[in-house]
Amino acid sequence: MKSSNLQESATVAIHNLAQEKMKLAQKVYNFSAGDPCIKNHDLVIERVMKLVELGYSPYAPVAGLKQLRDLASSWLNQTCKSNFSVENVVVTSGGKFALYLLLCALLRPKDEVLLLAPYWVSYPAMVELAGGVAKIVHAKKGLKVGVEEIAKAISATSKILIINSANNPTGEIYSQEELEAILELAHQHQLHVISDEVYSGLAYEKDHPFISCASFPKYREQVSIVQSCSKNFALSGWRIGLAVAPVKLVTKICSLQGQTITAASLASQEAAIAALENYAEVNLYVKREMQKRRDLFIQEFNLHFNAGIRAPKSALYAFIPQSAFGTPQSINGVAFCSKLLQDYNAAVVPGCAFGVQDYVRLSFACPESDIVDGLKAIKRATQEIWQLEKSLQVIKG
Ligand code: PLP
Numbered sequence: 001m002k003s004s005n006l007q008e009s010a011t012v013a014i015h016n017l018a019q020e021k022m023k024l025a026q027k028v029y030n031f032s033a034g035d036p037c038i039k040n041h042d043l044v045i046e047r048v049m050k051l052v053e054l055g056y057s058p059y060a061p062v063a064g065l066k067q068l069r070d071l072a073s074s075w076l077n078q079t080c081k082s083n084f085s086v087e088n089v090v091v092t093s094g095g096k097f098a099l100y101l102l103l104c105a106l107l108r109p110k111d112e113v114l115l116l117a118p119y120w121v122s123y124p125a126m127v128e129l130a131g132g133v134a135k136i137v138h139a140k141k142g143l144k145v146g147v148e149e150i151a152k153a154i155s156a157t158s159k160i161l162i163i164n165s166a167n168n169p170t171g172e173i174y175s176q177e178e179l180e181a182i183l184e185l186a187h188q189h190q191l192h193v194i195s196d197e198v199y200s201g202l203a204y205e206k207d208h209p210f211i212s213c214a215s216f217p218k219y220r221e222q223v224s225i226v227q228s229c230s231k232n233f234a235l236s237g238w239r240i241g242l243a244v245a246p247v248k249l250v251t252k253i254c255s256l257q258g259q260t261i262t263a264a265s266l267a268s269q270e271a272a273i274a275a276l277e278n279y280a281e282v283n284l285y286v287k288r289e290m291q292k293r294r295d296l297f298i299q300e301f302n303l304h305f306n307a308g309i310r311a312p313k314s315a316l317y318a319f320i321p322q323s324a325f326g327t328p329q330s331i332n333g334v335a336f337c338s339k340l341l342q343d344y345n346a347a348v349v350p351g352c353a354f355g356v357q358d359y360v361r362l363s364f365a366c367p368e369s370d371i372v373d374g375l376k377a378i379k380r381a382t383q384e385i386w387q388l389e390k391s392l393q394v395i396k397g
Pocket of ligand 1: 034093095227
């Protein structure tokens with residue numbers, strides 16, 4: 001794909017527009033960004049301050065600091081029942097770059113990558129940038145694609161399957177049995193599976209635990225994991241992610257990283273070391289806060305819209321049918337979301353950015369006061385949209 005054809009990420013575009021409004025001193029309710037808006041844990045700040053005091057900042061090794069790679073493999077082995085060693089881990093600049101490096105390392109021109117809708121907004125563009133072809137697979141019913149639909153979509157040129165559980169935007173989680181069936185199918189068709197697990201530590205329900213694709217020994221050689229410190233440890237701005245892959249693939253990824261960005265930032269790796277040395281404590285600090293915001297969001301949403309929306313099982317988002325907002329059928333998702341931002345300063349993302357029409361994604365990672373006031377603003381918006389619709393019908397009428 002020529003980079004001149006590349007479109008800005010829909011979520012980033014909306015987030016930027018919201019930022020522009022904020023610069024003009026307008027109050028914006030930013031439901032668009034999946035950014036856990038929470039102070040860095042003290043342990044992270046203390047560690048980074050020590051590095052600053054040292055006053056010494058060389059390049060980090062291409063694959064990342066050995067201490068961080070060691071910590072990352074033990075963290076995954078303990079929380080995901082995997083069996084990685086330091087050689088499997090590359091530290092990258094965010095999970096996003098880990099994903100891109102994996103695609104570049106694995107794809108030949110025109111290879112097909114299966115994406116399960118709703119998918120994370122950046123997958124299609126990344127696949128195309130890496131020279132592949134994105135093939136979107138839709139669920140037969142509901143918002144969770146099953147093994148039968150994936151089986152039907154596989155063709156002779158299919159090379160990679162991307163799985164994202166816990167899911168952005170739905171918060172859905174694949175069970176042990178569902179994952180096993182999908183991995184077996186991928187194995188039979190020699191597909192490499194990239195499992196995007198950046199929300200692994202934000203599964204809120206005991207009955208729906210997060211299961212990692214790395215926990216199935218049989219499929220170890222055909223699975224790569226994308227991880228990140230952005231969500232699980234609320235370190236989004238530090239930009240630390242992980243590509244965790246079979247050793248042969250790690251060698252390729254390191255060549256690509258070495259020839260592009262050299263290595264992830266040293267100071268950021270120190271921040272990640274502090275988080276991973278204390279992963280249970282730092283993750284719990286984030287998870288508790290995000291769960292509180294999720295519960296508040298659902299309570300307030302159902303209060304205003306009487307919609308009976310269920311709490312998402314994981315991640316940072318509610319993916320809500322547009323019908324639940326009670327808007328007139330004549331207004332489509334993009335128009336609704338544009339109106340909310342332009343006229344009511346509430347930033348939300350239309351479902352089409354994730355490959356599904358008639359849904360709206362709202363992030364509940366923003367501060368609690370924004371959740372309360374922002375949902376009031378959205379309620380007011382839907383009432384005024386109805387009034388406008390009725391007066392238009394009278395005029396037409
Ligand atoms: N994967 C998914 C599903 C995401 O939602 C995100 C960020 O929103 C990423 C990967 C990338 O995260 P980061 O680059 O901040 O690590």
